[in-house]
Amino acid sequence: MSEATAQTVKGGTAASGVLRRWIVYAIAYTLLALAANGSANIISWLFDTDPNKNEYTWGMANWLAYTFIAGPLAVLLLWYAWRRLDHGDRSSYAWPIYLSVVYATSLVVFTFSLFTVLSALVTSSSRPLDAIGGVISWGVVWVIHRWMLRHKSKHPLRLATLSLILGFGWGLAVAAFNAVRVLQILFEQAFSGPDSWQVGAAWWTHLLGALIWTLGGLVIWWWHWHREGVKSLRGGFADVAILIGGVFAAAVASLTGIGTLLSLGMRALWDSRLSDSDLVSGAGFAISIIAVATPIWLYHRLAAKQRAEETRIAVRLIESGIGIIGMAAGLGVVVNAALASITSPLSGPSGGGALTLLFQGIAAMLVGGVVWFWAWKPHRLNDGLGVPARRVYLVVIFGVSAIAAVSALITIGYRIFAAILEDGGNIVDLIRAPLGVLIATALVFGYHFAIWRRDRALVPDAEAPVRRIGQLTFVGHTDDAEFAKAVSSATGAKVTVWHRADGADSAATSAAVVSALEGVSANRVLVIAGAKNKLEVIALAD
Amino acid sequence: MNTNDSAEQRNLPLLITMGAVGLLVLISLIVIFTRGAAPAVDPASPEGVTQRFAQAVIDDDHAAAQALLAPPLSKECTPVSPDVDRGMTVSLVRSDVNGDKATVFVDFIVSESGGLFGPNDYVARDTFNLERVDGVWGIVSPPWRMVICEEMWK
Numbered sequence: 001m002s003e004a005t006a007q008t009v010k011g012g013t014a015a016s017g018v019l020r021r022w023i024v025y026a027i028a029y030t031l032l033a034l035a036a037n038g039s040a041n042i043i044s045w046l047f048d049t050d051p052n053k054n055e056y057t058w059g060m061a062n063w064l065a066y067t068f069i070a071g072p073l074a075v076l077l078l079w080y081a082w083r084r085l086d087h088g089d090r091s092s093y094a095w096p097i098y099l100s101v102v103y104a105t106s107l108v109v110f111t112f113s114l115f116t117v118l119s120a121l122v123t124s125s126s127r128p129l130d131a132i133g134g135v136i137s138w139g140v141v142w143v144i145h146r147w148m149l150r151h152k153s154k155h156p157l158r159l160a161t162l163s164l165i166l167g168f169g170w171g172l173a174v175a176a177f178n179a180v181r182v183l184q185i186l187f188e189q190a191f192s193g194p195d196s197w198q199v200g201a202a203w204w205t206h207l208l209g210a211l212i213w214t215l216g217g218l219v220i221w222w223w224h225w226h227r228e229g230v231k232s233l234r235g236g237f238a239d240v241a242i243l244i245g246g247v248f249a250a251a252v253a254s255l256t257g258i259g260t261l262l263s264l265g266m267r268a269l270w271d272s273r274l275s276d277s278d279l280v281s282g283a284g285f286a287i288s289i290i291a292v293a294t295p296i297w298l299y300h301r302l303a304a305k306q307r308a309e310e311t312r313i314a315v316r317l318i319e320s321g322i323g324i325i326g327m328a329a330g331l332g333v334v335v336n337a338a339l340a341s342i343t344s345p346l347s348g349p350s351g352g353g354a355l356t357l358l359f360q361g362i363a364a365m366l367v368g369g370v371v372w373f374w375a376w377k378p379h380r381l382n383d384g385l386g387v388p389a390r391r392v393y394l395v396v397i398f399g400v401s402a403i404a405a406v407s408a409l410i411t412i413g414y415r416i417f418a419a420i421l422e423d424g425g426n427i428v429d430l431i432r433a434p435l436g437v438l439i440a441t442a443l444v445f446g447y448h449f450a451i452w453r454r455d456r457a458l459v460p461d462a463e464a465p466v467r468r469i470g471q472l473t474f475v476g477h478t479d480d481a482e483f484a485k486a487v488s489s490a491t492g493a494k495v496t497v498w499h500r501a502d503g504a505d506s507a508a509t510s511a512a513v514v515s516a517l518e519g520v521s522a523n524r525v526l527v528i529a530g531a532k533n534k535l536e537v538i539a540l541a542d
Numbered sequence: 543m544n545t546n547d548s549a550e551q552r553n554l555p556l557l558i559t560m561g562a563v564g565l566l567v568l569i570s571l572i573v574i575f576t577r578g579a580a581p582a583v584d585p586a587s588p589e590g591v592t593q594r595f596a597q598a599v600i601d602d603d604h605a606a607a608q609a610l611l612a613p614p615l616s617k618e619c620t621p622v623s624p625d626v627d628r629g630m631t632v633s634l635v636r637s638d639v640n641g642d643k644a645t646v647f648v649d650f651i652v653s654e655s656g657g658l659f660g661p662n663d664y665v666a667r668d669t670f671n672l673e674r675v676d677g678v679w680g681i682v683s684p685p686w687r688m689v690i691c692e693e694m695w696k
Contacts, residue, residue, distance in 0.1 A: 116655060123629040123653065177659035183567070185663065190570035196580050196589065196634040199597045203631060206653055206663060213660040291563040298556040 017088055024081050025098035031074035032102065036141050038066025040113075040133030047129040085154050096156035096163075099149050103163035106142035107220070108170055109134050115174075115216045119209035123201055161233055165241045168224035172245055175217030176253075176292050181210035183288035192280040231303070239304070239311045246300025248318050250293045255326060255367050257289035262363035263356075271355050310389060317393045320375035324397060326368020328440040333361030335436035343429050381451065386459040394455070398448040401441040408438035468521040469493035476500055476529025477507045486510035491517055493525070500529075507533055588644035588672045589637050591679045595670075596632045596648070599624050599688045607690055612673045612680025619691035626687055629653060635667065642674040650687060 041063040045053065081089075089095050113134030120128035149155060149163055185207045225231050230238055264282050267274045304315045337358035377383060384390045411434040419427055472493040474483075477500055484495040487510050508529040516527065522539035529535055583590045591610055598607035608619050635647040647669055653661045668685035683694060 112660075115660065119653075119661070120629070174659045177657070181660070181663055183563075186567065186570045186574075190573040197583055197593045198631055198633045199593060200600045200626075200631045201629050203651070205629065206631065206651065209629075209653055209661070210663070217659075287566070291559075291566065294559050295556060295563065298559060302553065302556065 018092065018094070021089060021092055021094035024077065025094050028074060028077045028081060029098060029102060031070045031077060032141060033105065034066040035071035035074045036106070036109075036137040038063040039071065040109075040137040042067060043133035043136050044130060045133075047132045049127065049129070082148070082154070090154065091157045093158060096159035099145055099156060100159065100163040100166060102141065102145045103149060104166040104170070106138045106145060107167055110138040110142045111170075111174070111216060111220055113138065115213045118216070119212045122208045122212065123205045159237075161230070162237055164224050164228045164230050165233070165237050167228070168221060168230045169241055169245050171217050171220030171222070171224055172296070173217070175214055175221050176250075176296060178210050178213035178217055179292045180288045182207060182214055183291055184285055185210060187284035187288060188281065191284060192277060234307060235311075239307055239314075242300050242304050242307075243311065243314055243318060246296060247304060247315055248322070250297035250300065251319060251322055251371075253289055254293035254297050255322060255371060257286045257293060259326070259360070259363040259367040260286040261290065262366060263359040266359040266362065267356060271359070313384065313387055313389045316375050316384075317389060320372055321393065321397065323368045323370075323372025323375055324444060326364050327372055328368075328401070328444045330361045330364030330366070330368055331443070332436035332440035333357055334365060335439050336432045337361055339428050339432035339435065343426055381454075382458075385455060391452070391455065394448050394452040398445050398452060401444040401448070405438055405441040405445055408434040408441065412438065469517065469525050470523040472496070472517075472525045472527065473498065474508070474513065474527045474529070476527070478509070483510050487513050490514040508535060583634075586679065588639060588646050588670075588679050589634055591672060591681065592637075592646040592648065592670045593634065595681055595684065596688065599684075599690060600626050600628065600630070600632070604690060610681055611691070612675055612682050615682075615691055615693060616680060619693060621690060622692050624688050624690050627652075630687075644672040644674075644679065646670040646672065648685070650685070 041059060045056075045060070045063075048056075050056070085095070113131035116131040117128060117135060120130070145163075149160070185203065189203050189207075230241075261283060264274075264279060264286065268279050301315050301319075304311050337354050340354035340357070412431045415430040415434070416427065419425055419430055469491050470493060472487065472491065473496045474487070475498045478497065484497055487493070488495045490510070491514060508527075512533070512535060513527055516535045516537050517525070520537055520539060523542050524540040526538040526540060527535060528538070583593060585591070585594060595607055595610040598604075598610070604621050608616060610616075611619065629652075631651040633649045633651060635649055637644060637646040647667060650666045650668060651663070652666065653663050655661050668687070670681055670685065671683045672679050673682050674680075684690075689695065
C-alpha cells in the first residue's frame, strides 16, 4: 500500500474516529465513577467502628459488583485508550473534556471527603471515618488524571487548562463559603455569646471544623492559581472564570451584604420592632459575607485589570450592571412600600413588613446607585464610546428591562381586571408590587435606550467586514492551529482546510493567504498552496 | 519603579479591607477571651435539670438521663436511641417558670453535611417542658432529638 492510499484510508475513518473517542471516553467515565464509588463505600465500611457493622450490608452486593467488575474493565479500557492515544486523540475535544470531567469530579469528591474526615476528627463526631473511602478511591483517580493531564507526550492539545480552571473555581468556592461560616461563628460567639450553659461540643469545635474547610479550600485555590498557573493564563475560560466567580459572584455577595447591613442599621434606628438578637445575628452574618466577598472581588478585579482590554471593559460593565439592577430593584421596592403606607400606616401594627421593605429598598438603591455611578460614570458618557461590549451591554440592559416592564404591565392589567370582575380587595394593594417594577424598569429602559441611540448617532455602525467570499477551501499544509479562524475572521468566509498528502513543501500562513485573497470576490474560492509555498487562488463559478 | 508604585496604590483598597477584617477578628477574639465564665446555674432549677439531662443524653448515659424525668417516666421507660451526635452543641436560651410548670428554651447548634461547598451550620430552637412533683423538677417532654423513652412519643 502506498503512503498516499494509507492517508486516504485514514482520512475516511475520521468521522468514525470522533464517534469512537466519545463512546470510549463516555464508557470509561461511567466505569471509573462506578468503580471509585463502589470501592469508596467498601473502604468506608472496612474503617467503620460500629460493632454491628456486619448487619449493615445492604449496599454491599452493589459495591462489590462496581468494584470487582466495573473496576477491572475501567482499568482495561483506560489502558487501551491510553496506549492508543495518538495525535488525533490529543487534538480532539473528547480527550480534554473527558479529562476535565474526571479531574473535576475526582477533585471535588476527594477533597470533600478529606475535609469531612479532618473536621469530623476535631468535632469528635461519633463516626469520623465515614468518608475515608472517598478520600482513598477518588484521591487515586485524581492523582492518575492529574498525571495524564500533564504527561509529556500525551497531554491534550486543546482545552488543556479547563481542568485547572475548574479546580480553581472549586477551591475559591469552598474557601469563601467556609470562611463565611468561620467568621459567622466567631462574631456570633463574640457579640451574642451565651450568657449561660452549653453542653455537648464546645462552640470552638464548630469553628475549628469550618476553619479546616476554609484552609482546605485555600490550599486547592492556591494550588491551581499559583502552582498550576491559572493566574498567568490569558483569555478564554480563564478570563471567564475570573469574571464570573471572582468579580460577578463576589461583587453580588459583597454588595448584598452591605445592603443588608445598611437596611438593618436603618431598622435599628427607626424600627422598634427589631429585636436585639435579630439585629446582632443579622449583622454578624452580613459582616461575615462582606468580609469574605469584598477581598475576593477586589483581588480578582485587580487580576482582571492586568488582562486584555475586553476583560477590563467587562469588569466595568459587570459592575455597572450589578449596580443598575440593584438600583432598579431598590426603586421598585421603595415604590411598593410607599404605596403600602397609603393603605396602612408604616408605624401601625401591620406596617412592620412594609417598613422593613422600605428600608431594604432604600439600602439597595443606595448601594446599587453608588456602584453604578462609580462603574458607569454617567457624567463621562463618552469614555467607552464605540466599544462593541458597551453596545452589547446597552442592548442587554434595555432589552431585559423592556421585557420586565411589559410583564409588570400585563400583571397590573390582570390584577385590575380580576379585581373588577371578582370585586375583591384594595386596588392599590393589588398592584403596588408590579407598579414598582414597572416604574423602575421603565426608567432603566428609557435611560439605556437613549444612550444607545446617542451612541449610534455619534459613532455610526462599525463597518462589518464585507463578505466578499462565501466559502473558502484551502488545499495545502499549515502548522497553525488557528489558521482557519484567522482567515475566516479576516475574510468573513467559511474556511475548510484540506491537508495535502505530500505536505511539507506547501506550507502557508494565514497572513499570506489573506493577502493573496486581496480583491478576490466570489461565492466559492479555492486556494492551493503549491511547491515552494506558492499560492494559487481560483474563484469558482456558482 | 513607576508601575510598581501604581500597582501598590491599586492594591490599597484590598489591603485596607483585609486589615479591617483582621481587626474585626482580633476584636472578637479579645472579647471572647476576656469575658468571664458564664454564671453557674442551680442544678435543682429547671435550667439546671435540663443541663444535666442534655449532658447525660449526649454522653449516652441512659440511667442518669432517666433519673431526671418527671414521674411516671422516671420509673417506667422503654429506652429508644435519641438523635444526638457528639458534634452537636446545646445552648440555654431562657426559661419561663409558671408555678409548678416550666418551659426551657434551648438552641441546638448542628453542623450538617449536605451543603454544596461544605457542611451547613444551623441553629434549631426547641423546648423542654418540666413539672415540679414533690418539690423536684423533672422533665415531662424533651425536644424530639432528645427523646429517650418510647412512652414520650405517645
